Amino acid sequence: MTSAAPVARVGGLTALAGALLAGSLSVGPTTGSAAELAGSGSDRAGAAVLGGLDSAAPIPQPAAVAARLAGPLGDPVLARPAAFVIDAQSGRVLLDVRSRIPVAPASTLKTAVATAALTTFPDDRLRTTVVYSPPAGGNARTSGGTLWLVGGGDPTLTASTAPGGYPALARLSDLAAQVRAAGITSAARVIGDGGLFVGPDRAPGWRDNYVTDGDVAPVSALEVDAGRSAPEAVGPRSPTPAAAATTAFAAALMTAGVSVGSVATGPADPAAQRVAAVYSPPVRVLVERMLTQSDNDLAESLGRLVAHRRGLPASFTGATRAVRDVLAEAGLPVAGMALADVSGLSIANLIMPMTLVAILRAAVLPGRPALRTILTGLPVAGFSGTLGDRYTTGDTAIGAGDVRAKTGTLHNVSSLAGQLVDADGRLLLFAFLSPAEEAGSTKAALDRAAAALTGCGCTPARSTTVAIPPAASRPPAASRPPT
Structure with missing residues (x-):
């Protein structure tokens, strides 16, 4: 990695934050398999490049991304996680590990109820x-x-x-x-x-x-x-x-x-x-608070209120149906989705990792400005919310201030879904979902994977060397409540 890469990344993040606050966030037209991730509608065609990021920056190569993440995602503590990574602007799939198999999402599911609430009544x-x-x-x-x-x-x-x-x-x-x-x-x-x-x-x-x-x-x-x-x-x-x-x-x-x-x-x-x-x-402020703090009470209340607005019972059954229906109407992939709640606390919930990334991309695309609150509500690594005390060790510090992601932790689930800017200035969207037993070491392993992706200059002309210490040298992290 060249010495200029960190400066480019921080500059891109600063401009991205400014674009979000100014309401000018937009991306270029999708390509390849991106249409399935972006949802239906014409809001993608002819859009401007994402404000603050260089549209000419090289798109990471899938083989290079796979090689870079093989070690972090291969950590035995993660127990063979599902993983999905795309380039936000083009929609190009960079890594796909069982992304179409529904798995338990834990609190990353809150991005779904956020989408439903922001689509239905953002200013109420x-x-x-x-x-x-x-x-x-x-x-x-x-x-x-x-x-x-x-x-x-x-x-x-x-x-x-x-x-x-x-x-x-x-x-x-x-x-x-x-x-x-x-x-x-x-x-x-x-x-x-x-x-x-x-x-x-x-x-x-x-x-x-x-x-x-x-x-x-x-x-x-x-x-x-x-x-x-x-x-x-x-x-x-x-x-x-x-x-x-x-x-x-x-x-x-x-x-x-x-x-x-x-x-x-x-x-x-x-x-x-x-x-x-x-x-x-x-509601948009409540959604931001819900995502940053992983507030289960807000998630369940917002889901019921969406159901009530749609003429459904304001119950778990009504909320889960309402959230799924809103996602489907937005053209987002909902195959295999089975929900018992909308906060992600239930171990009975199932959703495709692809769907979580599709939700994030819908928030990036133009035409749905209300969904940008999802991006601003994501915890920032090392700074806010449920990521405030993470990304502090030597093998994850590169992701501090860069990774913005929704966390998810249950007894048998550890997950992370969000966005980051890589070393070349590309905005990447990702979802990592592990079926491992809840432990601080599991969350730390997910953080190492996201940190490795932030340091990715994953093109043939770039060096992608960032030292990731072996598992034996990593300090354990304390277990936390469900997030």
């Missing part, structure tokens, strides 16, 4: 409301009566009263202040309604410890701080998030000067009058 805000029924013979300014807290599927609704912060989340304290401003000084009953979502609150294939370990709350349309005991708390989630949210709202009401009698959960009276409402950040 999720509304949480309070409705009121006065006591018999009274009115809205009479003490007593019943207040219902009606969930709109926003798990980021928070009990925090701290000022500022990004994004600006919906707050229980604001709801309580609006109730008091409406002239209500007491409520005989406060009832929480999470009935927008239906069906089981846990999916087939979810492990019993997911809730107690704090990986996800039972799915509900009414949650506060995603079922956590306090904002940003860690540890177990509430097994009854709607009840916990209602109790937290009652506390906010009392702080606002509204006395409260009993607290319960149940359906709101359709004739009750709305007296307060708060709104989440736009």
